[in-house]
Amino acid sequence: MKQQEIGILIKLAKDGDRSAFGKLYEAYAQQLYRFALYTLKNTYDAEDAVQNAAIAAFRKIKSLKNNDSFKSWFFKILYNECMKIAGEKSRRYEILTEDISIYEAFAPHKDTDDDAMSLLSSLSEKEKAVVILTVLEEYSSKEAARILGMTPGSVRSMLSRSLAKLRKNTEGDKNE
Amino acid sequence: MNKETNELELIREKLNADIALPKSLSRESIETLIENELPEKKPARGMVRRFVASAVAACLVITAVSAGFQLSRGGNNVEVEDVQQSVSDDVYTLSDYDELLGVINAYKSEYLSYWGENRYYYTADDKAEEGSIIFEPSLNGGVAAGGAVSSDQSFGQINLREENVLEADIFITDGEYLYCVDGYGRGISVIKPEKDGTLTAVYTEYEPLLTDQRGSQTTISSGLYKYENYLISVFTRYAYDENYKADIFTGAKIYDVTDKSAPVVVREFLVDGNYVSSRIVDGKLILISRYEISSYFYTDDDTYFIPASYNGSERVLVPCDCIVYKGDTSPEAYVNVASVNLGAVSEDMSVASYLGRAGETYCTEDALYVIGYEYEAHSGNFGFATAVMIGSGKAVITRLDITSSPVRVTAECTLEGTLLNSYSIDEHEGLLRVALNSQEGNSIVVLDESLTQVGKLSGIAPGEQIKSARFMGDTAYLVTFVQTDPLFVIDLKNPQKPEILGEVKLPGFSEYLHPVGDGLLLGVGVGGTETGTDGTAKISLFDVSVPASPEELDNIILPGASLSSEPKSFCQVDENSFLIIYDNWELLDESEENGEYKCHFFSGCLMISVDDGAISCEHSYLVKGDEPVVRATFIGDKIYVLAHGSAGVASFDMTDEQIIDVWCRDGENGLLSLTRDKNEILFGTAW
Numbered sequence: 001m002k003q004q005e006i007g008i009l010i011k012l013a014k015d016g017d018r019s020a021f022g023k024l025y026e027a028y029a030q031q032l033y034r035f036a037l038y039t040l041k042n043t044y045d046a047e048d049a050v051q052n053a054a055i056a057a058f059r060k061i062k063s064l065k066n067n068d069s070f071k072s073w074f075f076k077i078l079y080n081e082c083m084k085i086a087g088e089k090s091r092r093y094e095i096l097t098e099d100i101s102i103y104e105a106f107a108p109h110k111d112t113d114d115d116a117m118s119l120l121s122s123l124s125e126k127e128k129a130v131v132i133l134t135v136l137e138e139y140s141s142k143e144a145a146r147i148l149g150m151t152p153g154s155v156r157s158m159l160s161r162s163l164a165k166l167r168k169n170t171e172g173d174k175n176e
Numbered sequence: 177m178n179k180e181t182n183e184l185e186l187i188r189e190k191l192n193a194d195i196a197l198p199k200s201l202s203r204e205s206i207e208t209l210i211e212n213e214l215p216e217k218k219p220a221r222g223m224v225r226r227f228v229a230s231a232v233a234a235c236l237v238i239t240a241v242s243a244g245f246q247l248s249r250g251g252n253n254v255e256v257e258d259v260q261q262s263v264s265d266d267v268y269t270l271s272d273y274d275e276l277l278g279v280i281n282a283y284k285s286e287y288l289s290y291w292g293e294n295r296y297y298y299t300a301d302d303k304a305e306e307g308s309i310i311f312e313p314s315l316n317g318g319v320a321a322g323g324a325v326s327s328d329q330s331f332g333q334i335n336l337r338e339e340n341v342l343e344a345d346i347f348i349t350d351g352e353y354l355y356c357v358d359g360y361g362r363g364i365s366v367i368k369p370e371k372d373g374t375l376t377a378v379y380t381e382y383e384p385l386l387t388d389q390r391g392s393q394t395t396i397s398s399g400l401y402k403y404e405n406y407l408i409s410v411f412t413r414y415a416y417d418e419n420y421k422a423d424i425f426t427g428a429k430i431y432d433v434t435d436k437s438a439p440v441v442v443r444e445f446l447v448d449g450n451y452v453s454s455r456i457v458d459g460k461l462i463l464i465s466r467y468e469i470s471s472y473f474y475t476d477d478d479t480y481f482i483p484a485s486y487n488g489s490e491r492v493l494v495p496c497d498c499i500v501y502k503g504d505t506s507p508e509a510y511v512n513v514a515s516v517n518l519g520a521v522s523e524d525m526s527v528a529s530y531l532g533r534a535g536e537t538y539c540t541e542d543a544l545y546v547i548g549y550e551y552e553a554h555s556g557n558f559g560f561a562t563a564v565m566i567g568s569g570k571a572v573i574t575r576l577d578i579t580s581s582p583v584r585v586t587a588e589c590t591l592e593g594t595l596l597n598s599y600s601i602d603e604h605e606g607l608l609r610v611a612l613n614s615q616e617g618n619s620i621v622v623l624d625e626s627l628t629q630v631g632k633l634s635g636i637a638p639g640e641q642i643k644s645a646r647f648m649g650d651t652a653y654l655v656t657f658v659q660t661d662p663l664f665v666i667d668l669k670n671p672q673k674p675e676i677l678g679e680v681k682l683p684g685f686s687e688y689l690h691p692v693g694d695g696l697l698l699g700v701g702v703g704g705t706e707t708g709t710d711g712t713a714k715i716s717l718f719d720v721s722v723p724a725s726p727e728e729l730d731n732i733i734l735p736g737a738s739l740s741s742e743p744k745s746f747c748q749v750d751e752n753s754f755l756i757i758y759d760n761w762e763l764l765d766e767s768e769e770n771g772e773y774k775c776h777f778f779s780g781c782l783m784i785s786v787d788d789g790a791i792s793c794e795h796s797y798l799v800k801g802d803e804p805v806v807r808a809t810f811i812g813d814k815i816y817v818l819a820h821g822s823a824g825v826a827s828f829d830m831t832d833e834q835i836i837d838v839w840c841r842d843g844e845n846g847l848l849s850l851t852r853d854k855n856e857i858l859f860g861t862a863w
Binding site for chain 2: 018021025026029033037038043047050058116119120124131132148149150151153154163166
């Protein structure tokens, strides 16, 4: 989508046009879902995070100052939602039903290449976010820092440590 | 670089898998969701908005782990700003200052009616009595030993708790100069040691002790950092009013020392409260202070109920969304955690605060753990005063994410028992391990990132006190003591079930444990017999390579002496050699003039070597003085020691152990050559 078109859609969305917002969302939906899925490791939480983020983004779009930052702004909202969900995950879940689909929903995503999930398995949620934003989405450390609320230096050193862990993971696989 | 680029390409390729977007996240579904969504309040997660075909949402019950505190959420959603991330609403912020002041004022009324005007109590975190200043070289808190030392290290490094997490100390070197805090925290000096070991102070400043402090201020340094071209002093400042009441601030003074003889103050940062600790991580200076507001309960001014930093003389309140109050603690004090970007010191510091207490701190590259204690108070009336007897305490551990700016409180937990020092807590592979002292039986608790308990081993050596702890990878080493010293080896490979693998019982106990490679641990502490301590100091070499049967391979006993267990006083010279601070003392005759006893210290450091399963005292560098030596370091083939107070700095030749020079602030010889035979001091019978 061209930047000019994005600008027009943002203006319409700021005026409450849901369809315009829907088009904007659609342009990044795949990337947003992939980010959430890698970070949270299951479809149930990832869908929740993306839905929450979309609602929050539509609600807050009037506060977006710079149209060029729309994507990173959306990612920042999504990241916060992922962290909230990750924090809530540490609470205990009591499952009161034997509905098997619940367990399936909590199982790791089956459509994803297993390699990707196991590659990231040794990283914390924050470390995954850093790797996904800088390596996959190719944000600079400065842009990733804005999204994640870190300093660029922290992003760079966290990336370096994460890559060292991934390297160790990969070497471990080779040695098996 | 090519290898790194290829590596990134491989990772990118693996992560770039095509992932099918679920139907619930299609554009149409999202648009419908937004149509239906109520704008004010989000529905509870997972209850309404899913479009998947299962009955998940209706059948799940999510139970919050209470973790010992009430939830008192302030706002609804976290407002995400373009510029900075606000405090997560997983931990609880108040909506505005009025709400915060309402809580504190309500507590203040209760407090004043309970304690009255005459109160007399201590809390475990009080390090200074009101109105007096106490300087202790060990105020910086326990520091973990550093990792492997490169064989080509040419000068002493601070014994760091965590690699890449710098800590301040009172005696540091950059290999060219020595930087020290002397004069009980009042003096800062830059000393140039020449190649022959002679000492020249190229810069020195000193805060004089005033006979009348009213209307004045005093700054007491707790330590220094040498960071790039900056010398940074972290301090507590006391500003006295006409009634000797002091407002207390924590600060960092940043000097540009491009010219060591003429440091230029670039900036000074101040935040409310007493200095607790600090770190430098990833180019950020983190300052931790403890701000007691209960002393302001006796005034009518509630301005000071909200913590603040200072921009010159302007008091800048900590933003309300950066203040956390969990509702489970008496709102008498704040912990302030301030962050300064050392790459841009013209930027203001950012501060986050929480209502609570701070004693020990432990810091990794990502997280700061602050340990405070909550006590049950019991009171009794003694006529004019209400005295408080403090019962057994609970350790409150607060975790903060220090990668964000401002830092963020992310989790908290309360544990039964107390921590000996910051060696008793350790983060490893996402889990936090804590060793807790308790009369009922010491314990090791394992917690996850949200500080929820994962596993626990309790009832370790009931009735004995933990004297030292050390976590290394999947193993914990604990020394407990009442009459003899069991060293326990505890396996943490299964975090749900820590278990004791082996122990060795010995006379005396180690107060500091340091790994020396190849399954060996050096223990520095106190000697003893089967029935208790015997006034000797002891260095032990433990073989812990077989966890089920640890053993003491060798030891050195030093009669009548003490060895410093302050981790920062331990200096690694090379892979097998270490400097350990030693002191012994001689009581002089009672003075005829004033009836006081005086003593002289014979102190300095020992060079201890570990070789082939044995330890030896290779060299000793001792001086005689009015104060004991508290730190030692080296540059090249010279040893340098710092004595307490204003006694000074001495230099020695590393090989022949001869004292070369002494620098002392007031010009008098605070440190002198020995008058006794060294071997008699070290190994002779008690005097």
